[in-house]
Amino acid sequence: MWIRMLTAMLAATLLLIALLSANPEYRLFMPGLLEGAVLTVEITLLGAVLAVFMALIAALAKLYGPLPIRWLSTTYIEIFRGTSALVQLFWLYFVLPQFGIFLDAFLVAVLALGLNIGAYGAEVVRGAIVSVARGQWEASIALNMSKAQMLRRIILPQAFTAMIPPWGNLFIELVKSTSLVSLITLADLTFKAQQMNQSTLKTVPVFTLVLLIYLAISLTVTIAMRLLEQRTSRGLTRGRVA
């Protein structure tokens, strides 16, 4: 139901982009903007992978690690949630070189955004794990599973479904915060738009297209997450037999 509506919106957005591109005023900017969009998508995808990885590690560390590890994880989460993504980008890109560490701008973008979203994600993962019914742990103990077996086979699969909607929000947040990387010299969608706007002063076509392209990317993320949710909730809600 929702998926159908979202898909219709995505189709409408893409159609609008296509219709506008029929106009030479607009078509002129499409190749450059699409080039920027590719970079935006790349940073989003790699950042998302890093974010999920970090979130999982940090959440498990915070929940079940020995005290020093719990501290480490809490420190990571609070630092990256408590400061802005822009400052984190600048810090990695402009401050680290002062200490002799030079990182490529693309790597910095993926690192900063992935770590930033991962810190929020850690709380999402932790919340989802904690929300799994206590009886599930108890049944696993009664079946003599080890802690690792319980987590891997019983708790995480159930927590996973609960995590998908909040992760959807975080990934959208990630898509939007990729625009910050234009400030560390990366030619992403926002960077290309500003560049073209400055050189041509065609503000309306440039920023209309940019808006629609961002929307198309975000809608795609939302639809993908909805599909994932549908697939994994099998059994957890009254559903069909496998």
Add this chain to the structure above:
Amino acid sequence: MNDMPMVRFENVSKRYGPLTVLDNLNLDIGRGEKVSIIGPSGSGKTTVLRMLMTLEAINDGVLWVDGEPMTHMMQNGKLVPATIKHIRRIRAKIGMVFQSFNLFPHMTAMGNCIEAPITVLGMKRSEAEERAAELLDMVGLSAKKDHYPSQLSGGQQQRVAIARALAMRPKIMLFDEVTSALDPELVGEVLQVIRKIGREHDLTMLMVTHQMGFAKEFSDRVCFFYQGKICEQGAPAEIFGNPKNERTRQFLNAVLEAG
């Protein structure tokens, strides 16, 4: 070792903060013995089972299973607190069925029954499935093996839970008010299954129940708990027919009146 009881609570106490839930409990359960625990709400019946399943730590005393300490282990002739490895080795002998079923909702009935045999016992999948199919057949659910818990009635879910516990081949089975969450018309099918495994398996069984009729007919011994202590225990005919203790009489009268 075989003259040791299957389960021994030796001076076991359990406290939650200032609240003493079980006070210096001593209880032996023989091999193959079927023991029912009855008593008013809050008297510590569930806690007895949960301690034995290692879901609750004990504060004092020692819990023995099959001739070995479970909460402790021998080191240089002294009992020291057990490691998780030791606990898991002993715990393998115990299975439990819960009031609220606690099936794994993301797995089918079959999936629930083969999960631990494969991951914990390291059984081959085909072997685990064969054994699970037998058990699901025994509880009358062959036709439902590919159903998820959400597609089963409460009585069916509880029977899957029993099959799942038996799949681990325990020597001791714990049942905590396993019919209390069921609609009245579904209670019978679950009790029927418990009767059957009582007959067919050489199991030691410890059950908390409000089904007095069932306790009377099924158990070798009935323990009446009151405020964290065993107030009276004995053969069902004794406890139900001729209770000695005033509290037991009051409790049984109240239960009989209720229904």
